[in-house]
Amino acid sequence: MRESDFNRSLSSTTWFHIVNAGNDMEEFQISLRHSFVKSIGSGDKTAFWLEHWIGQDKLCNLFPRIFRLETVREVSIKDRIKATDSGLMFEWSWSREPNGRTNSELQAMIDLLSGFSFANCPSDTWSWGLASNGTFTVKKLTNLLESNMLDRYSSQTGTLRNSLVPKKVEIFIWRVKKKRIPVRVELDKRDVDLHSLRCPLCDDGLESVEHSLVLCDRVRDLWTRIFKWWGIRISNPYNLCDLVEGINTSSMSEKGKRLWQAIVWIGLYHIWCLRNKTVFENKSWNIPMALSEIQSKTFEWIATRDKKHTYEWLNWITNPGDLLSSL
Template identity: 50%
Template sequence: MVRPLMNSHLEGVCDKEIHYLLFFSSLSTKAAIEKGLLKGVEVGEDKVLVSHLQYADDTIFFGEWNRLNTLNLRNILKCFELSSGLKVNFQKSCLYGVGVDFSDASRMARHIGCQVEGDNLHSPPIGIWNNIIAAGVAMDEIQVPFTHSFIKTIGDGGSTSFWQEHWIGSDKLCNLFPRLYRLELNQNASVKDRCCKLNDELTTSWNWSRIPSGRTYDELHRLVELFNTLECNNNNSDTWRWAFVSSGVFTVKKLTVILDEQILGQYTSPQNTFRNNLVPKKVEIFIWRALKGRLPVKIELDKRGIDLHSVRCPLCDNDLESVEHTLISCKCVEDIWCRIYKWWNVGSFVPSNISDVLGEDNPPSTTKFGGRLWQAIKWISAYLIWKNRNNLMLDLV
């Protein structure tokens, strides 16, 4: 079943009107579904019916792809305009046809007077799909193979294309067996149409333009051998699994952890210099920038051709403002470091280079956890010194 998505945009809506919109759209959409005038989308194994999602001043409607369903949705929005006195800006609203030919989506959009967006199945990727694809490619480039991390798990095979989707082997079957693909009369056939495995017994059904022979027959033999690796559950529908976790369930949190480990791990020394789970992520990133000399201190800004009134330290005004001076050797912060070193009884603080102060983690005669705690205290102290410096800069503006 192909499903459209419409994003409806309101202009000049205040808080009271938003509450009215939430009440009206929920009530009217529910009534339309009960009377069969609007068909939503069933999601998940429990077949939860989803008809709309609402945000601050935007509403997204979901439903079956047919002209009557879309025109009924437009009529509901027109009723909202008449009853509320507000205006739905159809020209800024978008119609998305998932798995729909772009020309068909364009015709439907003209009927209701809104914009149209394509999808990545039948048209060049634009809009939101373009951003998703670009993000996936960017992750691939940093050695996180996101675009190939989703694997099709075959159930009854009814929703998986036999030839045009990667569901078995090393690639799509149309690429692995091009001669057979050219003989296929129905190149859009599903897995269920072509093969079924029940109690380890394989049943196949073909629809060739002619009987395979020669090299084509060899391809058919290799294809049938490939089915020996097939595992399916005819009682369930086809599903997607995320290869990065054993459960197969995609979560943004897990992806964030993977990206953090990959990005920050590229700059991690054998002593795990830039990672410490006792501090917030923003502190880890700050320390990485500091040790790489990538903080926007005045010296660095001056190197990049930014015209500044002065490149002297805003804290002490006695030296040029570099990363090392600001965080370590400035007279205004040196007393802070002396007190911290005295507090931990690790000897006297001697200003040196920034790597010696922020890079080390184990003070003399301490446990491994104590070393990480000592490192965390220094990192957070440096972060707070930098925040204080920024606050002072803002006060001087």
């Protein structure tokens, strides 16, 4: 097999694409490329010289002089190493016999290879070092990535974690802070061709992150009802940062602040979900129904996660504000 054929074959595999998809994850201390380990079973699917399977690098890089003498550079491990009862046996194909420096390099390579042993499997297989069972799953990778993203951003802001909301809401708030939700203004910056940049709810402004979650007239009407529901006085204008970081929370207990933060975060998340239903499912925007859904969803998520307190549904919808100072 020619080297070009070997590289083309490797590049068509699922594993190759998975390994090469992880460049952006380095930012969050997940080295996807280096987390996969190849177990050498028969050695038939691994290039002896051209793949990193032993030592700190590919053998062609570790031992360049001896590699220049190789006549079949795409050769597999199976064709260079045989396991016998007495140990490993090497089969070489040199353009000329090694001598001097190349012979010393050959001996160094043999010393490295002497610690190698074939795995107890019929063929070469990959395992994933970030999972205890060695099996790669998208769910496990997603959980790792989300956890590392939140840990990193929380260490910078101190406000991103809240155990009263699902992780998907924490991730959404992280994306909001980083302006990484696909509103029309952000999509336009990334050269996505759109028929309009105007807000799909009010058609009265460009759809930025701030507009879609706070400034749109319909959304602001919903926030006014949420504040009234919790008995919180709010002065206009307020912005997205005010909501995310905590608005009018100075009189609340620490637990009350955390509860109110959870209400706001779930509200932001639900507003975004309603926006998507409007855009993609042509659902009409109904503010009273939206408030009812937020009341139901916040009660469900928070009551389930807060094991130290018991929340009553009737009190939750009629007079929840007392919780902010009494918790």
